[in-house]
Amino acid sequence: MYQIKQNPVVKKLGFNRIVLSMVLIAMYCFFAIFAKNFVSYNRILSALNYAYFLGFLALGVTFVIATGGIDFSIGPVMFCAAIMSGYLLTHYNWPLWICLIASIAIGALFGTFNGYLVAYKNVPPFITSMAIMQISKGVASVFTKAQSVSWPQLAHENGWYRNLIRVRVGNMYFPVGLVILLITAIICAIVLNKTKMGRYFLTLGSNKEALRLSGVRVRKWQMLAYTICGLLAGVAAIFFVAAYTTVQPGYGDQYNNEAIAGCVMGGTSMAGGLASIGGTFIGGMIISILQEGILAIGLNKNYQLVITGIIVIVAVYLDVLSRKRRV
């Protein structure tokens, strides 16, 4: 046996992520040529608005997919967290910072509930997360009596949370959100690759029973993956309202698929056991540029749904192919 030599730089960065970065750049160039006024700072900021909340969702779901599970509830859970905490802010006049924490807590709560059912009650994650998707939509509607919620504008005394995505510096905006997302991604990558928790996530994604028979309390760790996923959906909610302020109950499904698409595109295997946070980060960016570009060249939003769907199929198919080769 001998090992095939690989360029050390390529090995370090990962072939997948290099290709993905090139796709990102190529896509940007494509829209720069074919869409009007695409190359502008405002366009980039607008694409980033989308990238923030989507990025947090995708990072979260990466943990769940790494364990061999799936979570179809993150979009609606994000909406539920945004709506409920926003309602607390605007109708009950709770302090802003408590509302922000509430948003994260609501996400984590849904995630934990989901994880509990999957890990301790052996309900398939497909089913639990579908159910929680419905529950979170329902809870949000009931809580606000089916009204939409508008978070305050920047000028309002409670508007400072909007600075989480960008701060005005002279005539320009500085994208604070990108910095926060990047730091979160780096922390996620460290957690996944360097800590016991991440190791257990990946191992139980590949062979849960073998890990259990090694004396590891697998149920606890499995549940925790869903908790983290929900928690990051709660964070995503903050960045969603910071960008768009208004949220309506009953929506959010679309973002599940986009987050999962970003994640699998980045090289995380739907079969569990293999995950790449860097890939997820770039994958989320690609989806965001895509949606901005599609609007910019004058197509309607439905085209984006079609393209995201195709991306999911292609990415999963490539994963299946690469596994077949290895068996």
Next chain:
Amino acid sequence: MGEIILTMKGIDKTFPGVHALDNVDFELYKGEVHALMGENGAGKSTLMKVLTGIYRKDKGTITYEGKLVEFTNPREAQQAGIVIVHQELNMLGHLTVAQNIFIGREYMKGVKIDDARMNVEASKLFKRLNIDIDPTEKMSNLTVGKQQMCEIAKAISHEAKIIVFDEPSAALTESEVDELFGIIRDLKEKDIGIIYITHRMDEIKIITDRVSVMRDGAYVGTLISEDSTKNDIISMMVGRIIYEEPKTKSTVAKDAPVVLKVENLNAGRSVQDINFELYKGEILGFSGLMGSGRTETARAIFGADPKESGNIYINGAKVEINNPEDAVKHGIGYLSEDRKRFGIVVRRTVSENSTMANLENFMKGIFIDKKKENTETEKYVESLAIKTPSVDQLVVDLSGGNQQKVVLTKWLVKNCDILIFDEPTRGIDVGAKSDIYKLMNELVKEGKSIIMISSELPEVLRMSDRVIVMCEGRKSGELRIEEATQEKIMHLATLDD
């Protein structure tokens, strides 16, 4: 001998990181039983997967019935008459025997499946092979041996001209092996060419005409079975001669303390009222037929399955073991018989698999100390002679014997005092087998204690200090090694009520 039916020439195949087949030649006559031998990772299975279209070859030619062929999937090979009986059975437990045999090409009556006709056809097949199986029986109710017979019947029903057996005897009892050989002799008379992959030396003379040996992905040579000796074949396989000394008397110290005591253990029908003691520095053999409850007993002790009642004492103190976590905490390690399902984590690396049970000791604050992990793993890779390019290799790329050694490493890294080895050498070649025997002897010398479950009687007699025999979920007897013989064990294993 008859005419040549198959010639493989200059077959080459490379996987990422591994040169699996290096210019391999192979030849088969009609009506010949041709053994294919070699250590794990020698490339036997890969060669057969190339033949049956599961893998594409990089180089070389395959001539079948005088024509150059290249199968792109197993179905094409099957239609041409080349069928493989896999080591791991591909049977659907919830279907009947007949439904399994005709799966994918069911007899139809309009839009309905014609079960009656399939049962009749299956009966005919069994009659031809002199097998006594009811085609309407559910597959999951059959023993592993009978399931294998069904797999063979399925192969015959494809009008096979070449049948590849991938370690068919690994999971069979002795009488089932005899039955299998009867069938193979029948097939031979029908001019079917048979490729027989095995690790068992004694089978070579009994059933095969020629034996080809592979080593490290390359073809070494072919011998006429009748004229070859065991040592000839072994030295071709490993390039060295292995000599194993059977144990004639117990090596346990007279005053050795009891480290594990199991009292009135019950867990379903497979584990009824089990009592035994394990002494420090002892290898306690667990013998019995398939399904006699040995694995279930081990799993109940280890907390992998729930138990109904019973007490477990470790070093004299009563302990509660309700899950594997408790067991590991009390210094018990369990090496499962089913490596793929319960042992290895195929998509993770060698070092990650090795430290899985003991990650706490490889932490630096909240981070995993990768360097310490790798150094520790490398130590075992060397001492157990695990064949891997590096400790960062995914376990999926390793051969069966090396995967087994990785699972062993996991428990050695954990430094357990009580080790339960369930079929530790199943499906492993002589080289790896002797490595594992050596290791077990070293472990007990260090004061560890081992429970060894094994279906191979020579192995039980060679390794154990004491033998417990199980039959139908009960302990049917206990023998000191000085008094144990194959006959006595078999007698206890097949007790009638």
